[in-house]
Amino acid sequence: MTTTNLSEIAPDLWITEQPLRYLGFEVGRRMAVIRLADGGLLIYSPARLSSELRAALDELGDVRFVVPASELHGHLYMEQYRDAYPHVKLFAAPGLLRKRKDLRFDGLLSGVPEPEWRGELDQMAFEGWRRLNEIEFFHPKTRTLITGDLCCNFGLMTRLVAQGRMRQHLGPPTECRMLGIFRDRTAVRRSLGRILEWDFERILTGHGEIVHTGGRDAFEKDFARLLR
Ligand SMILES: [Fe+2]
Numbered sequence: 001m002t003t004t005n006l007s008e009i010a011p012d013l014w015i016t017e018q019p020l021r022y023l024g025f026e027v028g029r030r031m032a033v034i035r036l037a038d039g040g041l042l043i044y045s046p047a048r049l050s051s052e053l054r055a056a057l058d059e060l061g062d063v064r065f066v067v068p069a070s071e072l073h074g075h076l077y078m079e080q081y082r083d084a085y086p087h088v089k090l091f092a093a094p095g096l097l098r099k100r101k102d103l104r105f106d107g108l109l110s111g112v113p114e115p116e117w118r119g120e121l122d123q124m125a126f127e128g129w130r131r132l133n134e135i136e137f138f139h140p141k142t143r144t145l146i147t148g149d150l151c152c153n154f155g156l157m158t159r160l161v162a163q164g165r166m167r168q169h170l171g172p173p174t175e176c177r178m179l180g181i182f183r184d185r186t187a188v189r190r191s192l193g194r195i196l197e198w199d200f201e202r203i204l205t206g207h208g209e210i211v212h213t214g215g216r217d218a219f220e221k222d223f224a225r226l227l228r
Contacts, residue, residue: 069148
């Protein structure tokens with residue numbers, strides 16, 4: 001797994017991955033970079049900003065926006081981007097203003113795209129699931145759903161039992177599933193339905209494998225129990 005190299009996934013869409021162990025498994029974590037029409041870069045769930053990563057980003061465009069997925073996922077290292085890029089705008093996810101008092105944020109993400117990227121990226125706020133107040137993004141140009149913990153693509157039981165031969169299932173990590181007693185099932189269903197309004201083919205998961213094709217069908221199938 002690379003630690004600093006950016007991989008082009010589709011036009012104007014890159015990722016970089018860093019190692020992360022979870023319950024004994026190497027699941028990694030993924031940052032996404034979207035290049036906007038004016039050359040500005042939006043970074044979702046930033047990775048540690050090494051000099052190599054910085055050089056790679058600077059070749060792509062102008063790092064302008066850094067956004068986390070949630071108060072749990074993707075807010076580490078934001079301060080490194082503030083230091084490296086004085087003009088960068090950092091956005092908070094719900095709950096993060098309280099948690100990262102050390103950071104100065106320029107905005108708070110909601111279910112409505114910011115004017116800075118409206119028309120190029122859509123976004124929604126996932127609601128109703130304790131510990132999973134996440135902002136999901138949709139990049140229409142590449143038909144990509146970009147998530148943090150909502151769509152971890154690894155199943156611990158699947159790995160244990162089938163040694164990875166079965167198709168993995170999309171869903172939050174075990175920790176969220178166990179602790180995340182639904183506080184509002186209707187809101188969860190509404191949030192899932194909102195995501196399914198997007199016509200996505202690919203899913204960039206926060207951890208685990210990327211879903212390159214058939215993403216919307218896989219999403220609908222794996223979350224079917226919660227959609228009923
Ligand atoms: Fe995560």
